Amino acid sequence: MSKHLNHIEPYSPQFGTMVPMGFQKFLRTCVLWQIVRFVAINIRMTILILKSHH
Amino acid sequence: MARLVIMGGGVAGHTAASFARKWLGKEHEVVVVTPNSQWNWIPSNIWVGVGGMKKKEVIFPLAPVYKKVGIDYRQAKAVSINPEGKDGSDDAFITIEYTGQDKEGQSEELTYDYLINSTGPKLNFGATEGLGIGTEMGTHTVSVCTADHAEHANHELQACIAKMRAGERQTFLIGTGHGMCTCQGAAFEYIFNIEHTLKAEGVRDMADIIFITNESFLGDFGMGGIHFSMGGYATSSKVFAESLYAERGMDWILGAHVNKVEEGKVTYESLDGEIDEQEFDFAMLIPPFAGVGIKAYAKDGSDITDTIFAPNGFMKVDANYNAGAYENWKPSDWPRTLQNQDYKNIFAAGIAFAPPHTISKPMSSPNGTPINPTPPRTGMPSAMMGKAVAGSICDMIKGAPEPTHTASMAEMGAACVASAGKGLFSGTAAAMTVYPIIPDFEKYPGTGRDLNGTTGELGLAAHWIKHILHFGFLWKAKLKPGWTLIPE
Ligand SMILES: Cc1cc2nc3c(=O)[nH]c(=O)nc-3n(C[C@H](O)[C@H](O)[C@H](O)COP(=O)(O)OP(=O)(O)OC[C@H]3O[C@@H](n4cnc5c(N)ncnc54)[C@H](O)[C@@H]3O)c2cc1C
Numbered sequence: 410m411s412k413h414l415n416h417i418e419p420y421s422p423q424f425g426t427m428v429p430m431g432f433q434k435f436l437r438t439c440v441l442w443q444i445v446r447f448v449a450i451n452i453r454m455t456i457l458i459l460k461s462h463h
Numbered sequence: 464m465a466r467l468v469i470m471g472g473g474v475a476g477h478t479a480a481s482f483a484r485k486w487l488g489k490e491h492e493v494v495v496v497t498p499n500s501q502w503n504w505i506p507s508n509i510w511v512g513v514g515g516m517k518k519k520e521v522i523f524p525l526a527p528v529y530k531k532v533g534i535d536y537r538q539a540k541a542v543s544i545n546p547e548g549k550d551g552s553d554d555a556f557i558t559i560e561y562t563g564q565d566k567e568g569q570s571e572e573l574t575y576d577y578l579i580n581s582t583g584p585k586l587n588f589g590a591t592e593g594l595g596i597g598t599e600m601g602t603h604t605v606s607v608c609t610a611d612h613a614e615h616a617n618h619e620l621q622a623c624i625a626k627m628r629a630g631e632r633q634t635f636l637i638g639t640g641h642g643m644c645t646c647q648g649a650a651f652e653y654i655f656n657i658e659h660t661l662k663a664e665g666v667r668d669m670a671d672i673i674f675i676t677n678e679s680f681l682g683d684f685g686m687g688g689i690h691f692s693m694g695g696y697a698t699s700s701k702v703f704a705e706s707l708y709a710e711r712g713m714d715w716i717l718g719a720h721v722n723k724v725e726e727g728k729v730t731y732e733s734l735d736g737e738i739d740e741q742e743f744d745f746a747m748l749i750p751p752f753a754g755v756g757i758k759a760y761a762k763d764g765s766d767i768t769d770t771i772f773a774p775n776g777f778m779k780v781d782a783n784y785n786a787g788a789y790e791n792w793k794p795s796d797w798p799r800t801l802q803n804q805d806y807k808n809i810f811a812a813g814i815a816f817a818p819p820h821t822i823s824k825p826m827s828s829p830n831g832t833p834i835n836p837t838p839p840r841t842g843m844p845s846a847m848m849g850k851a852v853a854g855s856i857c858d859m860i861k862g863a864p865e866p867t868h869t870a871s872m873a874e875m876g877a878a879c880v881a882s883a884g885k886g887l888f889s890g891t892a893a894a895m896t897v898y899p900i901i902p903d904f905e906k907y908p909g910t911g912r913d914l915n916g917t918t919g920e921l922g923l924a925a926h927w928i929k930h931i932l933h934f935g936f937l938w939k940a941k942l943k944p945g946w947t948l949i950p951e
Contacts (some may be wrong), residue, residue: 413710414710416712417709422709422715423708423709423714424709425700425705428709436924437891437923439892440888440923443922443923446925449924449929451928452924452929453712453894453896454896456746456916457877457916458950459878460875460876461847461875462847
């Protein structure tokens with residue numbers, strides 16, 4: 410779940426920020442969830458492009 | 464008949480030329496003057512720089528594309544502008560010097576009715592001792608700013624990987640090579656792609672990876688930072704970026720003006736005035752950008768470069784260049800039509816226009832050394848400026864008295880997909896949308912941006928989008944069927 414955090418040293422700059430835990434990391438490359446995000450990001454970007462063209 | 468001459472066939476210039484050709488009747492001429500025979504989709508250079516793509520996948524020859532649509536292509540660089548003509552003629556012209564088409568080194572005068580300057584940046588390696596000489600990169604570091612640079616960077620990277628396999632620990636230093644750099648996004652992408660590649664090669668534990676940047680905080684990106692609407696919070700890009708670096712075990716050096724590069728070592732001055740050194744085995748440092756150094760002359764031959772260009776070599780347009788201190792800056796300082804105010808038939812688009820000031824707050828060390836990012840002008844705004852300027856010029860050729868289209872960075876957003884590693888199922892990228900690019904603290908107090916349009920997330924979906932954009936934009940740039948359907 411949190412093995413990827415083992416390298417962080419107390420009081421190092423890396424110690425002072427938020428880091429994702431296992432489930433969040435899993436979601437980032439979970440194909441099913443990412444298909445949903447693919448659609449969502451595309452919609453978001455399309456709205457931005459439409460807003461930006463004058 | 465009118466002649467539109469476009470100096471620079473990169474993102475902004477190629478977009479402007481393509482739309483102008485489409486919108487103008489055949490009785491009008493569209494001429495592109497650009498020194499490289501190959502067009503380069505620059506964002507994918509990052510993948511070339513880690514061996515994820517070959518150079519030939521990110522470039523294509525321009526001549527056949529321009530021939531197909533009837534654009535007059537000159538493989539040459541623009542050297543000077545004579546906006547008032549010369550003795551005996553009122554015809555405005557530019558002087559070009561051929562770099563190809565069997566006319567290398569030959570000069571020619573090219574008259575114009577309308578002129579677009581979209582010459583992008585001069586890669587000013589020479590600004591930092593040891594980083595290079597003039598526009599030539601030195602031998603101590605690598606770069607990913609051109610496809611050739613990226614190919615060379617990968618060659619050096621593979622040599623480091625071989626050393627790590629043989630048990631030799633390596634230090635990677637990625638970031639900005641001067642206190643006044645922009646393009647932190649490219650360095651951000653490259654460091655994450657290096658980390659991803661080293662992991663995939665099974666040598667990550669043999670590498671120390673350090674980011675060195677002129678930003679005063681991670682995630683400034685030359686835009687004064689961004690607040691993303693994320694998980695119910697308005698999350699600062701500082702937290703977003705720090706989180707990514709911390710998770711991947713990469714250190715960072717902030718507020719650094721690299722003032723000297725030697726073999727295996729950089730010397731830098733920090734915002735607190737300290738002078739420090741950092742050793743490396745592999746370094747990719749982005750050079751500072753300047754204008755490409757085009758000169759301008761009045762009818763009598765006197766030098767009017769200072770009238771048309773700002774001291775940094777970028778072209779002056781309809782921006783407020785007298786905005787004063789940071790506290791007085793307004794979104795309306797940013798140009799809308801991108802028209803030069805002295806010569807109304809000259810426009811600039813993309814990196815070539817002179818910004819009124821930075822977006823990030825200006826800072827300097829106690830020694831007076833300025834250390835702050837200069838404003839980014841990324842692909843999407845550059846292309847939108849190219850299209851808007853082309854639209855205005857086409858309308859003016861048809862009789863409009865003044866520009867009809869605008870593309871202000873204060874009124875547009877930017878969508879940016881920053882790769883954090885390539886791979887159909889293992890890749891990730893940060894998908895970011897920002898609206899508006901220039902923060903407007905009056906309209907959006909606190910964050911300066913519309914939180915409905917400003918978002919960021921990391922994941923595989925964003926990588927897919929980045930990869931699709933690679934093919935989509937190359938398709939569009941090749942002006943293949945349906946190219947106008949792909950947005951800028
Ligand atoms: C490694 C890297 C990665 C990037 N990734 C992204 C990304 O993911 N997303 C994004 O939005 N942006 C990205 N950018 C930024 C993006 O590439 C630029 O914003 C964009 O290229 C700017 O367009 P431009 O037309 O102003 O300049 P350019 O695209 O650089 O075009 C300038 C053109 O002018 C030509 N030229 C130079 N001198 C002369 C002369 N004297 N006469 C005539 N022509 C001349 C040049 O050869 C070039 O063809 C990245 C940049 C780099 C370096």
